[in-house]
Amino acid sequence: MKLRRQTTSPDGFIIIAAEYNHGYTAVLKNALDYVAHEWRDKAVGFVGYGSALGSRAIEQLRGVVVELQMAPIRYAVHMPFEVVMAGNKGTPESELFSAFDERAGGMLDQLIAWSKALKTLRMPTNAA
Numbered sequence: 001m002k003l004r005r006q007t008t009s010p011d012g013f014i015i016i017a018a019e020y021n022h023g024y025t026a027v028l029k030n031a032l033d034y035v036a037h038e039w040r041d042k043a044v045g046f047v048g049y050g051s052a053l054g055s056r057a058i059e060q061l062r063g064v065v066v067e068l069q070m071a072p073i074r075y076a077v078h079m080p081f082e083v084v085m086a087g088n089k090g091t092p093e094s095e096l097f098s099a100f101d102e103r104a105g106g107m108l109d110q111l112i113a114w115s116k117a118l119k120t121l122r123m124p125t126n127a128a
């Protein structure tokens with residue numbers, strides 16, 4: 001119930017996903033299944049990480065969120081495993097993530113635009 005309440009009001013989401021064995025994690029799938037109704041008609045962006053930049057996990061997640069009637073935006077941020085490791089070793093965040101600023105900015109711009117647009121769809125008069 002706690003997860004449900006915390007996720008009711010935002011207009012859009014960013015899912016941060018690790019990749020294991022060419023896929024997203026089971027715990028993430030479980031969480032998405034759980035909030036399926038609350039997240040309907042909302043926009044979602046992705047940040048993926050792993051030795052293959054989390055790209056396969058994100059591609060698989062795009063199909064899942066479409067089935068949940070969410071709108072996945074095109075831009076995503078893909079981080080190599082080395083960035084995660086450097087973070088664990090104490091490299092400052094400003095240094096770690098500066099290379100992703102432009103990409104993340106593009107993702108956020110799209111996410112905000114889609115989040116605003118989808119509000120209209122969620123108005124009571126338009127709800128299916």
Ligand SMILES: Cc1cc2nc3c(=O)[nH]c(=O)nc-3n(C[C@H](O)[C@H](O)[C@H](O)COP(=O)(O)O)c2cc1C
Pocket residue numbers: 018019020021022023049050051052053054055081084
């Ligand atoms: C068993 C195992 C399988 C992995 N498989 C992949 C993979 O298929 N693709 C990938 O990009 N990274 C893979 N990785 C690297 C993980 O994504 C990486 O360790 C990441 O930091 C895990 O995130 P977490 O520590 O937040 O769980 C794998 C790691 C392990 C231990």
